[in-house]
Amino acid sequence: MLEAPYVTSYLSEHFADEAFTTLEGYQRAGGYEAARRAIHEMSPADIIELVKDSGLQGRGGAGFVTGLKWSFMPTDDERPRYLVCNADESEPGSFKDRILLERGSHQMLEGILIAAFAVGAEKTFIYVRGEYAHPTRCLERAVAEARAHGFLGENVMGSGFAHDVVITRGAGAYICGEETGLLESLEGKKGQPRKKPPFPAEYGAFGMPSTVNNVETFSHVPHILRRGAEWFKSIGTEKSPGTTIFGVSGHVARPGLFELPLGTPLSEIVFEHAGGIPGGRKVKGVIPGGMSMPILPAGELDVPMANEFLRERKTMLGTGGVMVMDETTCMVRVACVITYFFRDESCGQCTQCREGTGWMDKIVRRIERGAGEPQDLDILLDVAAKMEGQTICAFSDAAAWPVQGLLRHFRDDFERHVREHKCPYPESFEL
């Protein structure tokens, strides 16, 4: 079981309390009242309007407006509809969904119930990454409890609304976090993303209208129903309301989870909450939102952690996985770790991605060994440019962006390797 976040807010307020993982404990904290009121007293359209009005954005990486996504579900369609919960958290540097499952399964299930009622879904498929054996067990226990109490099943809370949840374990493929790769995997196939359109609202799980949301996104929903859109908008920034759970790792004194309003400056997260860099060393760079997001150099850590500000610095919030690197870190080795990962995880469907990730990995390794040529840097940028915006899904972009970011801010590291024919950072982690 993960430690409760060091800084908490409404999502993680009760995470230190073991009882919160049980249905009884969750209800003692006011749990399931929002769902009860939504299902008994509100219309689906009112719920969608409220969530849209709150401005809640998806917390799985892309940041799409949740209420708007829900409103895409067709209303004049007789086919069964499904809700899908993306619990395939595998973005390197991210571990917030894990705690939301381990310590807040009922909170997420309540969000699912509200969303299911709003979009008229008869079933929710929760797709959990295969390696999350313990979080899956926590979730299974919560689902069983909810079912036993009539919060799931043929007649949810006596309302006549029928809904049930199916948990599916993945089996170790990063690409299944991409929403249509996930849908393919859910259908028992290789997790190769689908061409869009059609989008999941039209052709989703098993070809039926579906809405896919992330674990954290669902977890915010009961709070919005309970306290209203105005309350939610009073937290965070004007364009990015609410909190998120930042996961901070790497070279910091106090790595861990911190639930903070969106818009909290990155420097405050790194130096105040996570205790700064140990050993009197200086910070060199910080990846702000999981491995797919371009790195920021030491001079740009004043940025508020919300997409409208991060985009100006050519990066994004992603999953809020903050990875901190001190001055001993070799950025070419960082590039090697990143390119290896994407080469290994490319599903192989699109040429630009399958070949591009392999070439980038070969070139950065050559540079790290001291065998790089001066033109290799531009070749890397050329390959990255040709991978961007060319493929079925965003994986290829996600592989290109971090390499572009490293070359934008740490080109000198790459050039020194080429010039000196060796790695100039003897203290850096070894490959």
Added chain:
Amino acid sequence: MVIAEAVQAEIRELMACYPEKRGALLPALHRVQQELGHIASETASELAALFEIRPIEVMEVVNFYNMFYSTPQPAHHVYVCTNLPCSLRGARDVLKGLAAHLGVDAEGNTEDGRIHLGHEECLGACAYAPMLRVDDRYHEDLDLEAAKRLMDELD
């Protein structure tokens, strides 16, 4: 039959959870692998018959996912996470140290065939690095000595 009748019955129950029975293929593979240790081609053929798909469709799923094995496996899988957050906190030294301790390459099986040592990509334990996974269990906040002790205690 390679897949026991009781397990086949469980698989049929799993199928009923999904609008199309193929939705139960990943859960079925997990279940069968738990029983048999790996998915041999004969097992894949039996599953294919249950799911009314071709054996190649089962095998391509087995081969696509890292957690399914098509060949016999050691009793324990030990995976050290070597993604960036773990690498920054010494995971690669733990992996190299464990390889030496077990007398294997950085990716390989011990001589007695009991333990497979390898690396894995991010396991969602970034603040608790270095860490490793033994089969289904995470072990976090490790150093090399603690990791070696874990290996010595494996049954």
